Amino acid sequence: MSHIIHRSLQSTPLTAVGARGIHIMDAQGKAYIDASGGAAVSCLGHAHPDVLAAMHAQTDKLAYAHTSFFTSEASEELASHLAAHAPRGMDKVYFTSGGSESVEAALKLARQYFVEIGQPERTLFVARGQSYHGNTLGALAVGGNEWRRRQFAPLLMDVGRVSPCYEYRGRQDGESQDAYTQRLLQELDAKFQEIGPQRVIAFVAEPVVGATLGAVPPTPGYFKGVRELCDRYGILFIADEVMCGMGRTGTLHAVEQEGVVPDLMTIAKGLGGGYQPIGAVLVRAEIIEAIRQGSGLFQHGHTYIGHPMATAAALAVQKVIQRDQLMPQVRSRGAYLMRALQAKFGQHPHVGDIRGRGLFCGIELVRDRASKATFDPELKLHARIKAQALANGLLVYPMGGTVDGRHGDHVLLAPPFIVSEADVDQIVNRLATSI
Ligand code: PMP
DSSP, rough: OOOSSSSSSSOOOOOOEEEEEEEETTTTTOEEOOOOTTHOSSSSSSSSSHHHHHHHHHHHOOOOOOOTTTHHHHHHHHHHHHHTTTTOOOOEEEESSSHHHHHHHHHHHHHHHHHHHHHTOEEEEEEEOOOOOOOSSSHHHHHHHHHHHHHGGGSSOOEEEEOOOOOOHOOTTTTTHHHHHHHHHHHHHHHHHOGGGGGEEEEEOSBOTTTTSSSSSSOOTTHHHHHHHHHHHOOOOEEOOOTTTTTTSSSSSGGGGGGGGEEEEOGGEEEEETOOOOOEEEEEEEHHHHHTTTOOOOOOTTEEEEEHHHHHHHHHHHHHHOOOOOOOHHHHHHHHHHHHHHHHHTTTTTEEEEEEEEHHHHHHHHBTTTBBOOGGGGGOOHHHHHHOOOHTTOOOEEEEEGGGGGSSSEEEEOOOTTOHHHEEEEEEEEHHOOO
């Protein structure tokens, strides 16, 4: 038995001993296609020579210097790169060591901003149901996954909750897409009114919903409407792009495709591409300027923020994405993956929905296509698919939606941006065999 506290305390996971390109090898010498990129992390695949070289060079130069004394060349260069490619005005960067830390930092930055500008009565966040924003207490509180929250509920801050934008299940029979979008926005407006809009700090949402629903894009105009409502009441909009960001959906930031600029945006996973643990919050300059002119100090921080090894690796990842023009490639391979999924599962009796953006795709499994009835949660269908896919040499990211009885099991695919069309065919074939 392992001495490590693994997530499952009843079994030990496989031991990974090596990885190259889109494959991971286990201790028995078996190779798996990494079709989930871990959990939408590995954007360049494994052992990319440019990233390894940058990491080696950084180790020789400087591995660590505490941010209370020093910044580093790697961190400054990465921040400049992120600022140059951020949505308009979001040119301030706060580094973290991962997704949950980014969400915590974003929540605290937003709160501190209002204290500094003399609106301390803003104390509440509004977020959506069936969402995931991380596992630390603040991030868990804004998340709307009841199964993850229930043991810790008494420890969590109150959060206003609205429905997610989830067309497959949310849109009613005969309701137009636009009417559905307007209904969601009315619900959000009503929630702000119920709380008192002057008490709300921020609305938190994932532009394309990843882990909880399986690559669900928003309806057209939804985030434009969110932005308008937030502006009307002076509420901040925090886009959580930890999973859907950093090129996964075919643009560097998923929210770009919605034509809106958030106030804060959390990123992680693909930022370091799995080479180092790193995340960040991109912030509109005015927010930081207000804090600078106020107390002049962001009341937050962790020992490893802006770690030179992490920022050097992430910078190398970003340079490869740019040099190799991987964004158009994500769009074209993503379209190919979507067509392959449609061809394989479009008529499948137990596949109710196929959706996604770029190389971020999901299929939702149902007992019955017509009624959209879900499978019995006791079947643990998602876990069985994961096990069968592993046996077939395929890593996918399935999730049991039925924990709250409101959506089906789904399988999320998020392969590295370097997948070829032949790789995509193999992924879809192995997935079909696994289902
Ligand atoms: N936000 C979102 C949208 C995520 O998908 C995740 C991780 N799945 C997190 C936050 C938390 O990130 P981490 O696991 O790196 O703490």
